[in-house]
Amino acid sequence: MKSNNKKKGMELFINIFPFISLIVVFVGFALLSGGRTLDITNCRKIFEQSFTLLLVAGAAVFLLSQNCLDMSVGAVIGMTGVVAALVSKINIPLAFAAALGVGVLIGLINGILHGVLGINAMIATLAMSFILRGLLLIVCKSGTVGIAVKMYDLDQVGLKMAVCVVFLVGAWLFFQFHSYGKQCRAVGAGETAAVQSGIHIAFIKIISYVFMGAAAGIAGFFTVIRTGAAMYNTGNMAEFDILIALILGGMPINGGADSKFRSAVIGVLILGILNNGMVLLGLDTYPQLITKGIIFILVLAMTFTIRNKINRDKKMA
Amino acid sequence: MEHEVLLDIQHVSKSFGLTQALKDVSFQVKQGEIRGIIGENGSGKSTISNIIAGIYGKDEGVIRLNGKELRAATAVEAEAEGIALIVQEIGTIGDISVASNIFLGNEKRFVSKGFINHREMNREAKKALEMIGVSSIAPEDRTDRYNLEERKMIEIAKAFYTHPRLMIVDETANALSSHGRGILYAAIEEVKKYGGTVLFITHDLEELIKICDSVTILRDGVYIDTCYGSDMRINELKVKMVGREMSDHYYRSDVEGSMGEQVVMRVENVFTSMLKNVSLELHEGEILGLGGLSDCGMHELGRLMFGLDQPYAGKVTCTGTDQGLKSPVQAIKRGIGYVSKNRDTEAVILQDSVKNNVCLCSLDKISKLGFASPVQENRFADQWIQKLKVKVNNRGEYVASLSGGNKQKVVLAKWLGRGSRILIFDCPTRGIDIGVKEAIYHLMEELKEQGHAILLISEELPELIGMSDRILIMKDGKIVCETMRGPEITESLLIKEMI
Numbered sequence: 001m002k003s004n005n006k007k008k009g010m011e012l013f014i015n016i017f018p019f020i021s022l023i024v025v026f027v028g029f030a031l032l033s034g035g036r037t038l039d040i041t042n043c044r045k046i047f048e049q050s051f052t053l054l055l056v057a058g059a060a061v062f063l064l065s066q067n068c069l070d071m072s073v074g075a076v077i078g079m080t081g082v083v084a085a086l087v088s089k090i091n092i093p094l095a096f097a098a099a100l101g102v103g104v105l106i107g108l109i110n111g112i113l114h115g116v117l118g119i120n121a122m123i124a125t126l127a128m129s130f131i132l133r134g135l136l137l138i139v140c141k142s143g144t145v146g147i148a149v150k151m152y153d154l155d156q157v158g159l160k161m162a163v164c165v166v167f168l169v170g171a172w173l174f175f176q177f178h179s180y181g182k183q184c185r186a187v188g189a190g191e192t193a194a195v196q197s198g199i200h201i202a203f204i205k206i207i208s209y210v211f212m213g214a215a216a217g218i219a220g221f222f223t224v225i226r227t228g229a230a231m232y233n234t235g236n237m238a239e240f241d242i243l244i245a246l247i248l249g250g251m252p253i254n255g256g257a258d259s260k261f262r263s264a265v266i267g268v269l270i271l272g273i274l275n276n277g278m279v280l281l282g283l284d285t286y287p288q289l290i291t292k293g294i295i296f297i298l299v300l301a302m303t304f305t306i307r308n309k310i311n312r313d314k315k316m317a
Numbered sequence: 318m319e320h321e322v323l324l325d326i327q328h329v330s331k332s333f334g335l336t337q338a339l340k341d342v343s344f345q346v347k348q349g350e351i352r353g354i355i356g357e358n359g360s361g362k363s364t365i366s367n368i369i370a371g372i373y374g375k376d377e378g379v380i381r382l383n384g385k386e387l388r389a390a391t392a393v394e395a396e397a398e399g400i401a402l403i404v405q406e407i408g409t410i411g412d413i414s415v416a417s418n419i420f421l422g423n424e425k426r427f428v429s430k431g432f433i434n435h436r437e438m439n440r441e442a443k444k445a446l447e448m449i450g451v452s453s454i455a456p457e458d459r460t461d462r463y464n465l466e467e468r469k470m471i472e473i474a475k476a477f478y479t480h481p482r483l484m485i486v487d488e489t490a491n492a493l494s495s496h497g498r499g500i501l502y503a504a505i506e507e508v509k510k511y512g513g514t515v516l517f518i519t520h521d522l523e524e525l526i527k528i529c530d531s532v533t534i535l536r537d538g539v540y541i542d543t544c545y546g547s548d549m550r551i552n553e554l555k556v557k558m559v560g561r562e563m564s565d566h567y568y569r570s571d572v573e574g575s576m577g578e579q580v581v582m583r584v585e586n587v588f589t590s591m592l593k594n595v596s597l598e599l600h601e602g603e604i605l606g607l608g609g610l611s612d613c614g615m616h617e618l619g620r621l622m623f624g625l626d627q628p629y630a631g632k633v634t635c636t637g638t639d640q641g642l643k644s645p646v647q648a649i650k651r652g653i654g655y656v657s658k659n660r661d662t663e664a665v666i667l668q669d670s671v672k673n674n675v676c677l678c679s680l681d682k683i684s685k686l687g688f689a690s691p692v693q694e695n696r697f698a699d700q701w702i703q704k705l706k707v708k709v710n711n712r713g714e715y716v717a718s719l720s721g722g723n724k725q726k727v728v729l730a731k732w733l734g735r736g737s738r739i740l741i742f743d744c745p746t747r748g749i750d751i752g753v754k755e756a757i758y759h760l761m762e763e764l765k766e767q768g769h770a771i772l773l774i775s776e777e778l779p780e781l782i783g784m785s786d787r788i789l790i791m792k793d794g795k796i797v798c799e800t801m802r803g804p805e806i807t808e809s810l811l812i813k814e815m816i
């Protein structure tokens with residue numbers, strides 16, 4: 001009886017831990033900075049900084065829930081950013097379409113490499129990111145590729161808010177209620193059984209990588225709008241930020257039935273407040289990286305051991 | 318010595334969350350006794366075994382072994398006390414060698430100078446396998462090369478090798494062919510001969526009476542009774558198990574087989590590494606029985622007919638198309654459903670809810686444009702949970718926490734819910750209690766009457782004879798015998814064809 005209560009407790013804890021973390025960083029930095037983080041312009045800054053990460057993390061939920069990774073997201077953001085910058089000189093809607101199209105294309109290749117040819121997802125996408133970064137170096141030989149001046153007009157919080165809300169609500173509906181999202185989780189929870197239940201694994205994987213690529217394309221477009229130019233290292237490390245955000249947000253590292261879409265939103269918020277707070281407190285870049293790394297490992301180790309404990313009894317049955 | 322009590326269970330209780338799996342259970346087992354344990358699905362048989370073997374802790378009560386309180390908290394500690402458990406599901410690890418599985422946790426014996434001497438370990442493992450009369454398994458092979466039956470043999474060898482005082486066999490026999498059962502029974506007899514005790518869990522009452530000295534009945538986690546020797550009568554045991562009268566015959570009552578005109582599925586001259594020139598036709602409204610020894614290729618044929626494997630030559634087709642079957646996705650589109658024998662890894666997703674498992678292959682039917690409302694999903698899941706009487710606290714519970722038989726019901730619910738016209742059942746009543754078995758047989762009859770086609774692959778001859786319109790017997794990858802349903806068909810007749 002006692003062990004049961006303990007298990008219930010652990011499950012509850014795992015479920016509310018992301019919310020607790022969010023409150024802790026929010027209140028913590030507000031106190032440490034003497035309320036400066038709560039300032040409206042600062043809040044806006046947090047949103048602006050987190051906006052592209054929200055998009056890609058939202059798409060990554062589908063991949064991570066089926067125990068797949070995409071290590072090329074950062075490079076795709078860079079690539080689509082350069083493409084958007086180049087095409088923006090011709091036409092701005094076309095620039096958006098081009099960024100989106102390139103993202104989709106790279107996603108399709110990733111999906112085929114992993115889903116059809118069966119190459120390990122991590123290795124395939126890592127190789128893809130090397131190729132893309134190499135191409136970027138060739139394109140950006142002078143250092144940066146600037147965007148058309150008119151493109152700055154799109155740098156509006158309202159627009160980003162709208163894109164963000166539509167994108168996240170749409171993705172959430174698909175993840176939670178559509179067969180596709182359910183099938184993603186089923187693949188993560190038990191691939192063999194999923195195959196025997198008539199789930200077309202290759203198809204699901206291709207769709208997910210394509211969606212990831214599309215989200216990265218949109219993110220690339222908005223990234224160059226904010227920075228004004230694309231460089232060879234635009235979007236660097238985005239894939240790790242996604243991973244950190246999702247884990248902080250409560251995503252199980254192996255995906256499966258316990259995966260929740262809210263992990264993306266909560267996780268990105270935590271990470272955004274954390275990054276912003278550390279800057280406000282005057283921390284240098286390197287201590288920032290180290291702090292993030294340590295937090296990531298601690299949270300990962302803790303949630304991993306607790307989830308294992310919870311599942312242990314179940315597996316034995 | 319013969320009459321000393323070996324295992325003394327006093328007032329043991331155990332709950333999992335809301336489920337009380339055992340309520341104040343007490344009984345004793347003597348040395349040299351083979352004790353059967355029976356009860357419906359979810360009555361607590363596996364729970365009590367797992368508690369004795371140190372895998373679960375108990376909430377209350379005392380367990381004594383030879384008068385000494387048993388405090389084993391892990392399987393390894395229990396093993397040191399002379400307790401060996403053969404679990405209901407697969408109890409070996411797939412990606413290590415057979416020998417490593419047999420000596421799992423006891424590798425220390427073979428360590429010299431800091432390294433495991435694998436040659437020595439393989440030699441001992443070979444000895445262990447030969448002790449139970451198995452020579453077809455190589456100790457150095459990876460375990461997942463072997464099928465369910467062979468992996469069970471490895472577990473039996475492992476248990477027997479430790480020379481246990483108490484050997485617990487949890488619903489192993491119904492995963493085995495008659496050859497495998499022979500090996501298991503021999504091992505049990507041997508344990509009895511040297512004065513060891515065996516707890517034998519089964520749903521097959523005839524088997525039970527044949528090999529057990531006595532039997533303990535559990536119902537809903539409560540101890541009901543223990544019967545000895547000639548007091549073990551099938552009908553009385555059934556009543557004690559389910560708490561009501563059971564009808565005598567649960568198989569079909571019609572004497573003659575029948576089937577529709579139309580052929581719904583065709584296998585034509587198929588070759589694979591296991592199958593040699595196999596052809597068959599499955600008709601609508603037919604239950605086609607497929608039997609044989611476990612390595613005769615019948616399980617592989619089942620996989621082939623669901624598009625899981627592809628033949629080297631030959632074709633598997635359904636009515637309406639000439640196209641061969643390429644994948645499970647296509648098979649399901651053509652109205653085929655498949656119940657794998659390998660339940661835990663292939664037929665259900667353990668770490669997912671009962672609801673999601675039941676709905677998974679019917680999502681396209683429940684949803685509109687791919688979207689399903691939770692209300693609709695819940696209704697669908699509840700409907701099938703009720704129809705098959707799955708014992709579960711709520712539909713959100715994970716399948717991993719269900720008892721073996723209830724997991725199997727979830728698998729059936731999945732395909733019946735989908736409404737598949739062609740059903741491939743590989744050992745569908747494996748681990749299912751008599752009450753539910755009866756229900757499933759009735760259901761099969763009903764499905765037949767509605768024009769469904771059923772391929773029944775089974776190790777259990779009474780089931781094949783009792784349910785099939787037509788029986789095919791396979792041997793070494795070929796179909797060697799075909800008979801129609803009829804009163805003249807007996808088990809011995811079929812066995813002669815099989816070996």
Ligand SMILES: Nc1ncnc2c1ncn2[C@@H]1O[C@H](COP(=O)(O)OP(=O)(O)OP(=O)(O)O)[C@@H](O)[C@H]1O
Nearest residue numbers: 317333338358359360361362363364718720721722
């Ligand atoms: N790990 C677990 N977590 C939660 N509930 C469990 C767990 N193991 C068993 N139960 C529940 O305890 C009850 C008894 O289960 P048990 O596995 O002992 O049944 P059983 O008699 O072996 O049945 P079967 O014949 O189907 O194998 C069932 O209701 C089951 O759902």
Ligand SMILES: [Mg+2]
Nearest residue numbers: 363405720721
């Ligand atoms: Mg059991």
